[in-house]
Amino acid sequence: MGAARATATLKDATAIAGIGQTSFAKRLPESEKTLACRAILAALDDAGIAPSEVDAFASYTMEETDEVEIAKAIGAGDVTFFGKVGYGGGGSCATVAHLAAAIATGQASVGVAWRSRKRGSGPRPWTNTQVQLPTPAQWTRPYGLLRPADEIGLLARRYMHEYGATRDHFFNVALACRNRANQNPAAMMYDRPLTREMYMTARWISEPLCLFDNCLETDGALACVLVSAERARDCRHRPVYVHSVAQGLPAQHHGMVNYWNDDPLTGPSWTAARRLWKTADFGPQDVDVAQIYDAFTPLIPLSLEGYGFCGRGEGAAFTEGGALEIGGRLPLNTGGGGLSEAYVHGFNLITEGVRQLRGTGTAQVPGATTCLVTAGEGVPTSALLLRS
Amino acid sequence: MTQTETTTAASGGGDRADGLLAPVPDDDGAPFFAYAARGELRVQCCADCGERRFPPRPCCPHCQSFESLWKKTSGRGRIWSYVLPHPPLLPAYAAQAPYNVVLVELADAPRIRLVGNLVAAADAALNSVPPERIRIGAPVRAAFHETDDGFTVVRWLLERP
Ligand SMILES: [Zn+2]
Numbered sequence: 001m002g003a004a005r006a007t008a009t010l011k012d013a014t015a016i017a018g019i020g021q022t023s024f025a026k027r028l029p030e031s032e033k034t035l036a037c038r039a040i041l042a043a044l045d046d047a048g049i050a051p052s053e054v055d056a057f058a059s060y061t062m063e064e065t066d067e068v069e070i071a072k073a074i075g076a077g078d079v080t081f082f083g084k085v086g087y088g089g090g091g092s093c094a095t096v097a098h099l100a101a102a103i104a105t106g107q108a109s110v111g112v113a114w115r116s117r118k119r120g121s122g123p124r125p126w127t128n129t130q131v132q133l134p135t136p137a138q139w140t141r142p143y144g145l146l147r148p149a150d151e152i153g154l155l156a157r158r159y160m161h162e163y164g165a166t167r168d169h170f171f172n173v174a175l176a177c178r179n180r181a182n183q184n185p186a187a188m189m190y191d192r193p194l195t196r197e198m199y200m201t202a203r204w205i206s207e208p209l210c211l212f213d214n215c216l217e218t219d220g221a222l223a224c225v226l227v228s229a230e231r232a233r234d235c236r237h238r239p240v241y242v243h244s245v246a247q248g249l250p251a252q253h254h255g256m257v258n259y260w261n262d263d264p265l266t267g268p269s270w271t272a273a274r275r276l277w278k279t280a281d282f283g284p285q286d287v288d289v290a291q292i293y294d295a296f297t298p299l300i301p302l303s304l305e306g307y308g309f310c311g312r313g314e315g316a317a318f319t320e321g322g323a324l325e326i327g328g329r330l331p332l333n334t335g336g337g338g339l340s341e342a343y344v345h346g347f348n349l350i351t352e353g354v355r356q357l358r359g360t361g362t363a364q365v366p367g368a369t370t371c372l373v374t375a376g377e378g379v380p381t382s383a384l385l386l387r388s
Numbered sequence: 389m390t391q392t393e394t395t396t397a398a399s400g401g402g403d404r405a406d407g408l409l410a411p412v413p414d415d416d417g418a419p420f421f422a423y424a425a426r427g428e429l430r431v432q433c434c435a436d437c438g439e440r441r442f443p444p445r446p447c448c449p450h451c452q453s454f455e456s457l458w459k460k461t462s463g464r465g466r467i468w469s470y471v472l473p474h475p476p477l478l479p480a481y482a483a484q485a486p487y488n489v490v491l492v493e494l495a496d497a498p499r500i501r502l503v504g505n506l507v508a509a510a511d512a513a514l515n516s517v518p519p520e521r522i523r524i525g526a527p528v529r530a531a532f533h534e535t536d537d538g539f540t541v542v543r544w545l546l547e548r549p
Contacts, residue, residue: 207472
């Protein structure tokens with residue numbers, strides 16, 4: 001009857017045992033490779049695991065330093081699992097998900113996921129006109145839809161039109177992230193408070209999105225270490241279990257320029273969420289703290305709807321009354337997120353989720369035991385439910 | 389990417405004399421631009437089940453047929469959404485900023501939404517329509533602009549200027 005048995009579940013089978021990061025800044029002198037090594041070694045030290053025990057790696061296809069270079073530099077042993085996930089910030093949680101699957105199925109025992117990026121001092125990707133991917137750039141870039149802010153701006157304007165979302169709703173998101181960054185000494189915006197007046201008078205980037213609707217441009221690297229739940233209990237910190245994982249590529253979805261299906265405002269979050277909750281022991285109402293991918297403020301209301309915290313079209317209203325602040329219905333991006341801590345393709349949302357469940361956040365949600373972490377909405381995405 | 393397209397991109401085929409980016413069509417998209425050069429807005433359509441699809445692709449997601457044809461549309465649509473990009477932008481776009489980028493839902497095929505620019509006339513500048521004239525739902529029709537280097541791009545005019 002072996003063939004008829006249900007497949008092994010990932011639920012709580014693995015845990016994040018270590019996290020590490022470099023400093024975050026507009027410009028760091030060291031190379032992406034060096035920053036990656038520093039973050040990974042810090043994460044291994046945090047876990048109390050020797051680099052020679054690492055046998056699995058996962059990162060993003062946009063990661064410039066590959067696992068061969070990393071393994072060689074940090075002194076990893078024989079590596080038996082490695083993989084990369086595409087779609088920029090959509091891949092963040094999937095790196096952990098892939099390691100969890102590898103470890104739970106016995107393909108490896110100590111996994112490292114990481115992202116190192118010099119986006120603060122490096123070139124903006126959209127300025128490279130020679131890397132015009134024919135699909136879909138032939139349909140968009142000639143008309144001046146050049147940057148991610150323009151692409152998401154089109155969805156944001158439509159969302160405002162259909163559901164009465166306003167700039168004040170987007171400001172609620174920007175403010176919650178900034179307030180948390182003001183509590184986090186590692187955040188790029190630690191000593192830079194944001195006011196409504198600053199937001200409302202800020203320069204436009206792509207109207208209806210202003211400067212403060214856009215994430216930061218950051219140099220920095222982060223990493224985490226994944227092991228079996230059993231092994232994690234012997235590590236230095238309280239284990240943070242990977243409770244449920246999912247990726248999401250909806251039918252007929254087209255990343256960033258998701259304009260060519262029945263309902264462009266129902267993005268990858270909806271697809272990932274259905275799978276994520278299906279394999280979880282709890283639901284959206286039980287989430288103590290959320291780390292939701294925030295390259296642009298409108299992604300938050302869209303994700304709140306997608307992950308089931310409210311109904312379709314209610315995401316903007318959900319942000320009212322301090323709901324996203326500490327003590328609110330759903331404390332959000334408690335390290336400051338991509339908008340105000342650092343933008344490293346969402347990896348800081350994973351490490352902050354771990355800190356919250358260890359009880360060591362700089363803006364700690366008292367007694368938090370469950371955390372949702374999401375990757376980019378608007379692109380093929382991924383998500384994690386973490387629990388302590 | 390095929391070798392031909394790589395060559396086009398590498399030889400700078402993406403840049404027009406006016407500094408704006410020219411489309412770099414792939415094999416599936418090339419017919420769209422060939423028809424546009426003749427002043428026709430056509431979309432790919434399954435030759436077996438009749439479903440229209442965009443962006444163009446090798447086979448039909450509804451019936452998996454590899455047979456397709458390009459069906460003429462009325463060239464009419466409505467603005468589904470729009471943005472007004474401001475710098476930092478590529479220099480030729482920054483020179484016209486803020487300009488508009490509209491997303492037009494085709495009257496004949498509402499699921500097909502084309503990115504383009506709302507202009508006062510086919511050959512007018514990207515910022516030739518004042519932003520206060522742009523609204524979601526406004527009816528528009530296609531116009532065809534030939535660039536100095538012979539590319540044709542589809543643009544949009546307000547039905548009621
Ligand atoms: Zn068909």
